Amino acid sequence: MVTQSSPTNVMWSSRLMFILAAAGSAVGLGNIWRFPYLAGENGGGVFVLVYLACIALIGLPILIAEILMGRAGRQNPITTMKLLASESNASQFWQVIGWMGAIAGFMILSFYGVIAGWAMAYVGDTATGDFVGISGAAASQVFNQFISDPVRVIGWQTVFMLITVSITARGVSQGLENTVRYLMPLLFLLLVTLVGYSALTTGHFLEGLSFMFSPDWERFSGESVITAMGQAFFTRSLGMGAIMAYGAYMPSGSSVVGTATTIAVLDTSVALMSGLVIFPLVFANGLESAAGPGLMFITLPIAFGQMAGGQIFGTLFFVLVTFAAVTSSISLLEPAVAWVGERLKLSRAKAASLVGAIAWLVGLGSAASFNVWKDVTLPNGWNFFDVMDQISNNVLLPVGGILIALFSSWLLNKTILQEQLKEDTAYLGLWLWLARIVAPLGVMMVFAVTVLAWL
Numbered sequence: 001m002v003t004q005s006s007p008t009n010v011m012w013s014s015r016l017m018f019i020l021a022a023a024g025s026a027v028g029l030g031n032i033w034r035f036p037y038l039a040g041e042n043g044g045g046v047f048v049l050v051y052l053a054c055i056a057l058i059g060l061p062i063l064i065a066e067i068l069m070g071r072a073g074r075q076n077p078i079t080t081m082k083l084l085a086s087e088s089n090a091s092q093f094w095q096v097i098g099w100m101g102a103i104a105g106f107m108i109l110s111f112y113g114v115i116a117g118w119a120m121a122y123v124g125d126t127a128t129g130d131f132v133g134i135s136g137a138a139a140s141q142v143f144n145q146f147i148s149d150p151v152r153v154i155g156w157q158t159v160f161m162l163i164t165v166s167i168t169a170r171g172v173s174q175g176l177e178n179t180v181r182y183l184m185p186l187l188f189l190l191l192v193t194l195v196g197y198s199a200l201t202t203g204h205f206l207e208g209l210s211f212m213f214s215p216d217w218e219r220f221s222g223e224s225v226i227t228a229m230g231q232a233f234f235t236r237s238l239g240m241g242a243i244m245a246y247g248a249y250m251p252s253g254s255s256v257v258g259t260a261t262t263i264a265v266l267d268t269s270v271a272l273m274s275g276l277v278i279f280p281l282v283f284a285n286g287l288e289s290a291a292g293p294g295l296m297f298i299t300l301p302i303a304f305g306q307m308a309g310g311q312i313f314g315t316l317f318f319v320l321v322t323f324a325a326v327t328s329s330i331s332l333l334e335p336a337v338a339w340v341g342e343r344l345k346l347s348r349a350k351a352a353s354l355v356g357a358i359a360w361l362v363g364l365g366s367a368a369s370f371n372v373w374k375d376v377t378l379p380n381g382w383n384f385f386d387v388m389d390q391i392s393n394n395v396l397l398p399v400g401g402i403l404i405a406l407f408s409s410w411l412l413n414k415t416i417l418q419e420q421l422k423e424d425t426a427y428l429g430l431w432l433w434l435a436r437i438v439a440p441l442g443v444m445m446v447f448a449v450t451v452l453a454w455l
C-alpha cells in the first residue's frame with residue numbers, strides 16, 4: 001500500500017457511506033433529466049439496451065479503476081496520479097488525468113448548476129399550482145420565458161451553488177456524509193412513490209414499460225451508440241476523478257468490485273425508474289416522447305397539470321431532481337477543493353468558497369447562453385453552454401476514461417493493484433481484460449466517430 005506523503009486521514013465512516021456518496025454522485029440530472037429524454041429521442045428500447053451494454057462493459061471496469069486508484073493514493077486525484085505514477089515507474093505525464101479531471105469538473109459544474117437551478121425554480125412553480133390544467137403551448141411559453149430571464153436563472157443558479165459550497169465546506173463527514181445519509185434514502189423513497197403514482201394513475205404504465213424495454217431495431221443507429229456511451233460516462237460520474245476523490249476516503253478491506261457493482265446497480269435503477277415515471281405520464285397525456293431536453297421542463301408539467309394529485313406529485317418530482325443534483329454537484333467540486341486546499345494550504349471552507357466562486361462565475365456564461373448570450377456562438381452554432389457540455393462530455397470524460405483504464409490495468413504497480421483487489425481476486429482476470437482492451441477500444445471507437453462527425 002502507498003503510505004508516504006501524508007495521505008488523507010479523513011474517511012467515510014463505513015463502506016455504506018461510501019456507496020451512498022458515490023451513488024449520490026452518480027445519480028443526478030443525468031439520470032432523471034438526461035436519460036429519459038435521450039431514450040425518448042433515440043427510440044426507447046434500443047437505446048436502453050446499448051446503454052446497459054456500455055454501462056457493463058465500459059462503465060463498470062472504469063468505475064472499479066477509479067475507486068481502486070483513489071483508495072491506493074488517498075489524495076486528491078492530481079496528487080494521487082503523481083504518486084501512483086512514481087510508484088509504478090511510469091511517466092509523470094499521467095498526472096494529466098488529474099488535471100483534465102479538475103477542468104472537466106469545472107466545466108460540468110458550470111452548466112450543471114444552471115440546470116439544477118431551473119429544477120429548483122420549478123419546485124416553487126409546481127407547488128403554487130402554476131401548471132394546473134396548463135396547455136402544451138402555455139407550458140413551453142412558461143419555460144421559455146423563464147430561461148430567457150437572466151435575473152431569475154442566475155438567481156437560482158446562485159442559490160444552488162451556495163448550497164453546494166456550504167456542504168462541501170463542512171468537510172467529508174460533517175458535510176458530504178451527512179448530506180447523502182439523509183438525501184439518498186429520501187430520494188429512493190420519493191422515486192418509488194412516483195413510480196407507484198405513475199403505475200396506478202396513468203393507465204399507461206405498460207406502454208411506458210414496453211417503450212423502454214422492447215427494442216425497435218428500425219431506430220437503431222450509430223448515433224444511438226455514441227449518445228449511449230456518453231451517457232454511460234456522464235451518469236456514472238466517470239472519467240474526471242470525481243469517484244477517485246471519493247475513493248480516497250474509502251476504508252480499506254472491502255471489496256472494490258462489490259462496491260462498484262452496487263453503485264452501478266443503484267445508478268442504473270434510478271435511471272430506469274425515472275423513465276418509468278416519465279413515459280407513462282407522457283403516453284397518458286398523448287405527449288411527444290422525443291421532446292428533447294424540454295421533456296422534463298415542458299412535457300412533465302403538462303402531464304402533472306392534467307393528473308389528479310399532480311400538483312403534489314409534481315412538486316415532489318422537482319424536489320427529487322434538486323436533491324439528486326445537490327449530491328452530484330458536491331462530487332464535481334470535491335477533486336478541485338481537495339487539491340486547492342492542499343496546494344494553497346487553505347482551510348476546507350476557504351478552498352470550497354474559492355473554487356465554488358470560480359465555478360459560479362464560469363456558470364454565468366452557461367446561464368447567459370439562453371438569454372443575453374443566445375446569439376454568441378462558434379461558427380458551428382454552439383453557444384457557451386454547448387461548448388461546456390460538448391467538450392466535457394464528449395472529449396474530456398472519454399479521454400480521461402481511456403487514460404484511467406489504461407494506466408490502472410497496464411502500468412499500475414502490480415503490488416498496489418493486488419493489494420487493492422485482494423478481496424476480488426476471482427474477478428481480477430476479467431477486470432484486466434475489460435480495462436486493458438475492451439473499455440479503451442470501445443471508448444476510442446466512439447470518441448473517434450464523435451470527433452469525425454464534428455469535422
Ligand code: TRP
Pocket residue numbers: 025026027028029030031108233234235236237238239240242328329331332397
Ligand atoms: N453523474 C451525475 C449525473 O448523472 C453528474 C456528475 C456528477 C458527473 N459528478 C460527475 C458527471 C463527474 C461527470 C463527472 O447527473
